[in-house]
Amino acid sequence: MSLTVGFSNPGAVTIGGKTAATISALSEAEENAAAEASGADKDDGNQVRTGGAAQEESKAESGDNLSITVKMLLKRMQELQKQLQEQQQQLAAAQAASYPTPEAKAQVVMSMQGQIADTNSALSEVTNALVKEMAKDSSSSGGLVNTTA
Structure with a gap:
């Protein structure tokens, strides 16, 4: 569901105390979690792994010490950076065009x-x-750095 309303400063609008970007990131997280739970997005490259170091390695790669909100915000930030890059290229093309x-x-x-x-x-x-x-997250968990060996 989407609603479009023209505001002079859309960044100042919050819904339930959350910005539109946060709400979008959270809804994407829910969709991704649902897809993963149903197995729809599984693409393991036909590899079978059982226990041991491989599991620890995959946990380290996924950044398990970050909350789902942080992960989704990072993903959204990457998407926006990519979009910004594309728009800058389009601007350069528009400036060069006749x-x-x-x-x-x-x-x-x-x-x-x-x-x-x-x-x-x-x-x-x-x-x-x-x-x-x-x-x-840092204040509630004592920091994002895992100090255990």
Whole structure:
């Protein structure tokens, strides 16, 4: 379900005390967890593993010391960074392209700049939410660093 409403500062809007980026990340996490539980996303490369170091290795790779919220925020941050890169490439192409009038070029370039600004804003929101979540995890668990041998 999605709802689109025009606000001058969409980053300031919260739903239930959470930003839209956090809600989106949490819903993605729930979808991924449901897919994993049903086995729909399983692609192990036909490898069979039983116990021992291989399990510990896979746990270390998945970052089990991070909460699901932190993992989803990191995933969302990577998606936004990729989107930002694509938009910057599109902007460069738009600036290099020829247009019938200077006004047409200016309109296209400004539109792309607006999209980049929106993506930067979303990236900033996710970064802020990630910092807050990691600080919360850090204070409740005594830190994100595992000091056990």
